[in-house]
Amino acid sequence: MSDAVADGVETTSAHPTAGRRGSARRVRGTKDYAGLLAEVRAASLLEPRIGFYVALVAALAGASALVVAASVLLGDSWWQLAVAAALGLVMAQLGFVAHEASHRQVLRTGPGNDRLGLLLGNAVVGIDFDWWKAGHVRHHAHPNVVGADPSIALGAFAFTEEDARSTRGLYSRYIAHQAVLLFPLLLLAGANLYVASVIAAVGAARRGHVGRLALLVLRNGGFLALVFATLPLGKASAFVGVELAVFGLATAAAFVPNHVGMPIIEAGSELDFLRRQVVTSRNIRGRATTWWMGGLEFQIEHHLFPSMPRPNLARASAIVRRHCEGLGVVYTSQTLTEAYRDVLRELHDVGVVATERRTGCPVATQYGR
Template identity: 40%
Template sequence: MTTISPTKAPRTVRDRDDVQAQYARDYVDLVAAMTDLGLMRRRYGWYLGRGLILIALFAAAFVALFTLGAGPIQLVVAAVFGILFTQAAFLGHDGAHRQVFASGKNNERLARILSNVVVGLSYGWWMNKHGKHHANPNKVGKDGDIAPGAIVFTAEDARQRTGLAAFFLARQHWFFFPILTLAGLDLHVNAIKAVAGAEPVKHRALEAVLLTIRLVGFPALVVWAIGPWWALAFLVVQVAVFGVYMGGSFAPNHKGMPIVPPTLTIDFLRRQTLMSRNISGGPLVAIGMGGLNYQIEHHLFPTMPSSNLGKARPLVKAYCEQRGIAYTETTLVGSYRIVLAYLQKVGLGHADPFECPVTAQLRTR
């Protein structure tokens, strides 16, 4: 877990108020610097090019599906579709964060079409979940991304597991990547549950129609192209690749970073920076992760076009260093090592996230 250098706690109410005011000015100054550099401006040409490339790749994948015939080669095509659906999800993510257009409605339309019709996710369900994550990353009871499920992220939740569940928990780090093969299916199931009424979703009827087009229409096309048995194998591979790619892109950003107790209040700049991890690796990693490798900058400036996040990184890093704020960055492989080591500690009962120094340093009353 990240170690954060201790800071002197404010001694009086006035001191605390002064510190909080300074923290707020820190973030305002940082936003102003990004605006002055033009990094908050829309990148219409870049998004148009990205969209056209994605459309061309989907077209090529469909041509392969309908021309190569039934056989093992279609499993490669299925993997390609899994990758393309994830890239479409990244683009939908940018739209949902209002990074693409100046108009909020246009961003919402783009995100809803990409999420529901292309990827097979409920835009409304995802917005509810992801919005809570951005508001309180890694905060117990607030961030659904660390809620217990097949994988457990806190020692407190781990203590609730007994019997066979406890046996699995002690080995959850071994099962992390195999479980990701089911993550895509889980996303589709949650989408269906959401539009069926399990959660509040805006434009529920519209989303139900759009999801049906994707979740019924795409498998039907695959069956039509290569027959039912090869179609079954195709869809298993496609969903598995989609799940591993999606999970493998999102997990490195926060898992294994400090987990925040429900009672802890932290200013926005530190809340977003201390709980996030950047992934180094240059343009190739940025393309592969849809810009999510610049997770610190994304959390600080969620409406900044993802193509500008790398340009913001040096300034944000220097700004944090000047103010003694930990700025965490590692390689993709290094991040997976951290995540798996943390999951092992939780599973064995050795990880208490509330011991993290962030709790003592940044608590406000």
């Protein structure tokens, strides 16, 4: 859907009356969202659910303790790799709570949520909270908007045909096969997050903000020291590798289906907040996804109401769906299998453009799209 064609997506025009039409659309869009917001507030769905998060964090702390206990009991054994996989899953779930803290979902005050996010992100999971939050806020403000959403910038993947055409040499060959490489690369997502976090925290320390880096060094350095002090070199290296791979897969695999394969909005397009958030997001349905995705399965509701606590998102989805149907706005809900099918198809189709540019023969490849 990189051509941004979807119900509710409108672009600007050079016609003299375009400004007046755009103003009218913005007024209508504001009213459309205000009506939805009033209904959600009337249902008390924006109220904090501190008890839920206390129970969730306690459960994850208990799971962490069990992982540590299992590791101690197993000693010098290759079964430690199962412990490493379990630790990666627990860290991913704690990362989701840090994500919710960044959106003010957990506690009642902004500073309280920021302190919790810093604690969970830097001191527990080992990812720099402030660095991650800065990019994520930009994504929420401009989901799938070319040039504004860092999540669709050209990098490990190309999400637009223009970006695919811009690639050269081996990079172009890589992008041509990006759909096949998706899941193997997700295994490296955790290592990428850790490296990027350290780089960001070092930059912050140079500007006088040393606390973030200190917490990362204590957490990540302590973790590595403990693993390599208690296990032989080979098992310790494998333990760290498995934990990183599972953490990266569990984290990235929950984020990828949210927007990939949904409409891409061109820079300068006129789209009100409600429609921009809804048409670029995808919900994932199915009970098995609830624990796996940490609330991100209700991506539409999360984008419309970022501060809404996780346990309220399911109730909000019925309200939002009904509201969107009344407005004629596309509301996308798929199973995880359907979502990944569309994600892979989109990555393949965009990757084919890189192949066309390299071979100079678009006719030869168009039948494979």
